[in-house]
Amino acid sequence: MNWGKELRAFRQRTGLKQEAAAHLLGVSQAYVSRLENSTxxxxxxxxxxxxxxxxEPExxxxxxxxxxxxxxxxxxxSMLAEVDGKVVVDTVSEALRDHGTPFERLTPGxxxxxxxxxxxEILNAFLTLGAFSGRVASMQVTWTYENKGDPVSHWRTTEIPVRDDAGRWYxxxxxxxxxxxxxAQLLRDWDGPIKVRTFADDDSEGDAEPNPANDTEAA
Incomplete structure (x- = not known):
C-alpha cells in the first residue's frame, strides 16, 4: 500500500491537518510531509x-x-460541497441512492x-448567495427532474449549511x-424556485414585538 498517498487522500477528505495527523501517529509534521511526498x-x-x-472510527x-x-x-x-467554483456531490445516503431516478447515479466527487x-438557477444561487461560506442560515428549493426515457418527478429540498473540522462549508x-x-404552489409562494433564510431573518424574529393578542391576564 502507498501509505503516503492514502494518508494524503484521507486528510483531504476529512480536513485533517498535517500537524494533527502527526500528533495521532506520534511523528513530526515534517515526517508526515516526507511520507506523503514519498521521500x-x-x-x-x-x-x-x-x-x-x-x-478505525475513533x-x-x-x-x-x-x-x-x-x-x-x-x-x-445528500451533502454538497463547492470545489473550484462548482457544486459537487460529497455524500449520498443509501436510501437516496436506492430511491432510484434521479439519485441512483449520484457519485461522490x-x-x-x-x-x-x-x-x-438553484445551483448558481448556492454559489452566488454564499451557501458555501456560511452567509445563509438555510435554503429551500423546489425543482423538477426531467430526462428522456425517465419518469418526471418534482422535489422540495431543504439545504442547511454545515461546517467541517477544517472550517469548510457544505x-x-x-x-x-x-x-x-x-x-406550482411553492413557486407562487416563493416567487421562484428558491426561498432563502438569512441570519438577519432569525435575528429579526428574535427582536419582534410581542403580540398583545397572545397575552392573557387573570380576570
Missing amino acids: ASPSAQLEVKLERLLQ HRPLFEHFRTTISHSPHLI EVLESTNSDVI LHGAHVEITAEEK
Whole structure:
C-alpha cells in the first residue's frame, strides 16, 4: 500500500491537518510531509498506526462520523460541497441512492450539472448567495427532474449549511418528493424556485414585538 498517498487522500477528505495527523501517529509534521511526498517509508510499527488512523472510527475527525451517518441514513439525504467554483456531490445516503431516478447515479466527487432552468438557477444561487461560506442560515428549493426515457418527478429540498473540522462549508440536503401542483404552489409562494433564510431573518424574529393578542391576564 502507498501509505503516503492514502494518508494524503484521507486528510483531504476529512480536513485533517498535517500537524494533527502527526500528533495521532506520534511523528513530526515534517515526517508526515516526507511520507506523503514519498521521500520516507514507514516502519512496520508506524504502518500499524497508519492503518488504525485510516480505518478505525475513533481516530476519524468528528465530521467523518457525520458523513457516515448520512451515508447510512434511512432518509433521503445528500451533502454538497463547492470545489473550484462548482457544486459537487460529497455524500449520498443509501436510501437516496436506492430511491432510484434521479439519485441512483449520484457519485461522490461528481459535479452537479443540469439542463433544467430552475436547477441551473438553484445551483448558481448556492454559489452566488454564499451557501458555501456560511452567509445563509438555510435554503429551500423546489425543482423538477426531467430526462428522456425517465419518469418526471418534482422535489422540495431543504439545504442547511454545515461546517467541517477544517472550517469548510457544505450543504446538508433533505429531499421530499412532491406533486406538480405542490411545486406550482411553492413557486407562487416563493416567487421562484428558491426561498432563502438569512441570519438577519432569525435575528429579526428574535427582536419582534410581542403580540398583545397572545397575552392573557387573570380576570
